[in-house]
Amino acid sequence: MDTVQLTIDNKPLVVKKGATILEAAKSIGVHIPTLCHMKLDDMNIENKPGGCRVCVVEVEGRRNLAPACCTEVAEGMVVHSHSIRAINARRTVVELILSDHPADCLICAKSGNCELQDMAHHLGIREIHYKGEQSTYREDTSPAIIRDVDKCIMCRRCEMMCNEVQTVGVLSAINRGFNSVVSPAFEMNLDHSVCTYCGQCVAVCPTGALTEVNQTNNVVRALSDPAKTVIVQTAPAVRAALGEEFGMEPGTLVTGKLVSALRSLGFDKVFDTDFAADLTIMEEGTELLNRLTKFLEGDKDVQLPILTSCCPAWVKFFEHQFPQLKDIPSTARSPQQMFGSIAKTYFAEKMGIKREDLVVVSIMPCVAKKYECGRDEFKVDGNPDVDYALTTRELASLIKLANINFSRLSNEDFDQPLGESTGAGVIFGTTGGVIEAAVRTAYELYTKKPLPKIDFNELRGMEGIRQATIDFDGFPINIGIAHGLGNARELLKRIEEGESNFHAIEIMSCPGGCIGGGGQPYHHGNVDILKKRQMAIYQEDGNKKIRKSHENPYIIQLYEEFLGKPMSEKAHQLLHTEYFDRT
Amino acid sequence: MPKIKLAENTVQQIKEVCAEFGNKEGELINVLHKVQNKLGYLPAEVQEVIARELKTSVAKVYGVVTFYSFFTMIPKGEFPISICMGTACYVRGAEQVLSEFKRQLKVEVGESTDDGKFSLNCLRCVGACGLAPVVMVGEKVFGRVAPTQVVNIIKEYREGCASENAKSA
Ligand code: SF4
Ligand code: SF4
Ligand code: SF4
Ligand code: FES
Numbered sequence: 132m133d134t135v136q137l138t139i140d141n142k143p144l145v146v147k148k149g150a151t152i153l154e155a156a157k158s159i160g161v162h163i164p165t166l167c168h169m170k171l172d173d174m175n176i177e178n179k180p181g182g183c184r185v186c187v188v189e190v191e192g193r194r195n196l197a198p199a200c201c202t203e204v205a206e207g208m209v210v211h212s213h214s215i216r217a218i219n220a221r222r223t224v225v226e227l228i229l230s231d232h233p234a235d236c237l238i239c240a241k242s243g244n245c246e247l248q249d250m251a252h253h254l255g256i257r258e259i260h261y262k263g264e265q266s267t268y269r270e271d272t273s274p275a276i277i278r279d280v281d282k283c284i285m286c287r288r289c290e291m292m293c294n295e296v297q298t299v300g301v302l303s304a305i306n307r308g309f310n311s312v313v314s315p316a317f318e319m320n321l322d323h324s325v326c327t328y329c330g331q332c333v334a335v336c337p338t339g340a341l342t343e344v345n346q347t348n349n350v351v352r353a354l355s356d357p358a359k360t361v362i363v364q365t366a367p368a369v370r371a372a373l374g375e376e377f378g379m380e381p382g383t384l385v386t387g388k389l390v391s392a393l394r395s396l397g398f399d400k401v402f403d404t405d406f407a408a409d410l411t412i413m414e415e416g417t418e419l420l421n422r423l424t425k426f427l428e429g430d431k432d433v434q435l436p437i438l439t440s441c442c443p444a445w446v447k448f449f450e451h452q453f454p455q456l457k458d459i460p461s462t463a464r465s466p467q468q469m470f471g472s473i474a475k476t477y478f479a480e481k482m483g484i485k486r487e488d489l490v491v492v493s494i495m496p497c498v499a500k501k502y503e504c505g506r507d508e509f510k511v512d513g514n515p516d517v518d519y520a521l522t523t524r525e526l527a528s529l530i531k532l533a534n535i536n537f538s539r540l541s542n543e544d545f546d547q548p549l550g551e552s553t554g555a556g557v558i559f560g561t562t563g564g565v566i567e568a569a570v571r572t573a574y575e576l577y578t579k580k581p582l583p584k585i586d587f588n589e590l591r592g593m594e595g596i597r598q599a600t601i602d603f604d605g606f607p608i609n610i611g612i613a614h615g616l617g618n619a620r621e622l623l624k625r626i627e628e629g630e631s632n633f634h635a636i637e638i639m640s641c642p643g644g645c646i647g648g649g650g651q652p653y654h655h656g657n658v659d660i661l662k663k664r665q666m667a668i669y670q671e672d673g674n675k676k677i678r679k680s681h682e683n684p685y686i687i688q689l690y691e692e693f694l695g696k697p698m699s700e701k702a703h704q705l706l707h708t709e710y711f712d713r714t
Numbered sequence: 715m716p717k718i719k720l721a722e723n724t725v726q727q728i729k730e731v732c733a734e735f736g737n738k739e740g741e742l743i744n745v746l747h748k749v750q751n752k753l754g755y756l757p758a759e760v761q762e763v764i765a766r767e768l769k770t771s772v773a774k775v776y777g778v779v780t781f782y783s784f785f786t787m788i789p790k791g792e793f794p795i796s797i798c799m800g801t802a803c804y805v806r807g808a809e810q811v812l813s814e815f816k817r818q819l820k821v822e823v824g825e826s827t828d829d830g831k832f833s834l835n836c837l838r839c840v841g842a843c844g845l846a847p848v849v850m851v852g853e854k855v856f857g858r859v860a861p862t863q864v865v866n867i868i869k870e871y872r873e874g875c876a877s878e879n880a881k882s883a
Binding site: 299315 | 758761770771772773774775776777780781782783
């Protein structure tokens with residue numbers, strides 16, 4: 132028999148054998164509170180240490196209370212999710228956690244989004260009956276992430292993300308008992324570790340123990356400096372998620388409102404990273420074709436497959452973990468950095484603004500972008516191409532700060548010339564999108580024929596590793612896609628072992644791609660949110676008149692006026708980069 | 715943390731131990747145990763080699779090393795001092811003896827003095843309960859130690875009149 136009958140809160144139900152009490156309760160709409168447990172359905176991501184015991188329920192005939200998140204249902208089980216015993220136990224657990232937790236909620240970066248705060252509220256805790264010692268650890272600040280482990284409740288979600296999903300292995304539980312925390316080896320700072328700054332630990336931390344470095348004040352200061360021209364770029368995934376911060380349904384596209392909000396904030400020009408994504412495709416697509424042509428001409432030294440390079444966490448990952456493969460990825464910079472580079476040369480010249488007087492801000496779904504824009508190779512005489520990278524969440528807080536009524540904003544258009552983009556640029560925001568965009572362009576450049584169809588459904592989806600073969604007019608191109616660094620590692624191993632026949636591979640560090648980035652509104656473990664964001668991205672692509680990067684008129688103009696052609700010397704200097712062995 | 719460079723044959727030794735346990739991640743505790751027996755302690759660089767060999771992360775290795783008080787990252791002193799914290803010793807005042815050692819040597823449990831002469835550690839019951847509280851310096855056992863005797867024990871070793879067999883291997 133593969134179903135089980137049981138009763139939860141006096142309601143009979145039938146569920147799949149092997150389900151947990153938590154899952155069973157959820158299926159009939161009974162909400163059992165959880166803290167350490169987190170599951171991203173369909174993505175193979177689950178944290179189930181059974182550590183916090185907030186989810187305990189009473190099971191008739193059982194002496195001890197059962198943790199619902201890790202107790203399987205059994206035939207005839209009778210469960211009471213809110214008996215007085217269960218409620219008291221839950222409250223005790225939460226009070227104990229709170230007794231060793233700083234009570235600075237009012238000024239905590241996570242306030243309003245903290246699952247511990249919610250839990251205390253949900254359980255109506257008004258007093259903490261336990262007084263004990265409080266741990267005091269030093270704060271660890273890196274270029275992208277702040278660790279304030281006094282706020283760590285040892286749920287170990289970050290550890291699971293960093294080790295099992297990303298296979299980076301920076302974070303681990305250390306020490307014992309009262310002193311135990313999650314930390315890098317030897318309690319070293321994150322910036323001395325192999326951390327990629329993917330921010331997936333930040334994305335799942337229930338409390339304020341892990342947060343991004345907040346740069347909103349720097350941006351406010353720049354905006355109020357009359358000597359500076361401040362321009363902004365926004366990444367594709369931001370428009371598919373920002374609305375959530377203002378109570379809108381996940382998957383609501385807010386592109387037009389986003390542009391008006393940025394304009395109201397006082398940015399002199401509101402541009403689109405999607406423009407730079409189109410530029411990335413021109414460079415990366417050309418690089419792919421060059422390598423392919425050489426390969427077909429019998430050149431044995433040519434590096435195939437080509438790997439995408441637009442995700443900075445992925446770049447740092449292979450620099451640390453696979454330095455021997457550092458000649459395989461495309462040398463194309465990420466869209467964020469291409470934008471910065473073009474803004475501080477082409478655009479600055481056009482407008483007659485001195486480099487030092489131009490401030491470039493980017494709005495990113497990403498935590499790693501903060502680190503990326505600080506890399507030395509993206510600076511000219513110490514002046515960075517991109518000055519500040521804010522997360523989607525930081526932008527939301529700026530909009531609130533400026534009393535902008537987001538939902539009532541009208542829709543506005545991006546400024547030109549760096550605001551025009553195609554559908555290909557938009558889909559950079561989801562897993563599979565970069566390579567689809569590259570295929571759309573590479574196909575037409577290679578075959579010199581128009582695409583029979585623009586949508587490549589075979590490249591879409593949420594599976595961790597995907598592959599497809601695309602017919603380039605008689606020449607089959609093998610494409611691989613991985614999102615999540617553990618999946619990327621898997622593909623890299625296959626390449627190293629010579630088992631792969633891929634020509635091109637797209638890699639994104641975050642599960643789902645940038646829509647699931649570490650800087651996005653918190654999903655609190657709800658995968659549907661990611662799926663809806665993904666649908667929104669494809670919807671925006673479908674709405675676009677132009678859907679292939681090489682048809683973007685402003686991109687064509689940029690090459691004519693400034694860059695020459697893709698992979699030209701100037702393009703190399705401004706749009707390409709090199710990688711370093713960081714072992 | 716100052717970096718030390720491991721000698722080639724030390725690295726070799728560590729690798730051999732890992733291989734003995736099939737380079738299995740699940741054998742981490744056994745590997746750490748054996749390596750510490752050979753080297754006396756588990757500095758960061760040693761943990762890095764072990765992590766590499768067992769294909770796990772250094773953070774995980776460090777997590778295990780810091781979880782079990784048996785493991786130490788600090789080299790033992792020339793005269794390792796161990797204080798029994800078993801029940802019998804404890805009720806007969808081992809705690810006070812320990813704090814006296816800490817005070818005199820200016821170290822915490824698990825640390826060594828700057829001159830490398832002494833290191834301080836706690837032990838579970840050593841089975842000499844009749845002599846409680848018990849202090850061991852190297853292999854030599856001191857029984858019924860009172861806090862007032864601590865100063866003499868330290869003096870005995872500092873002045874070099876200690877018996878040779880008290881030295882750690
Ligand atoms: S940012 Fe990514 S790599 Fe760094 S600690 Fe967090 S999960 Fe690990
Ligand atoms: S840092 Fe956050 S995610 Fe990690 S264990 Fe602590 S509370 Fe959980
Ligand atoms: S997948 Fe996107 S959001 Fe995530 S680290 Fe890479 S660039 Fe940033
Ligand atoms: S949520 Fe079930 S033990 Fe933490």
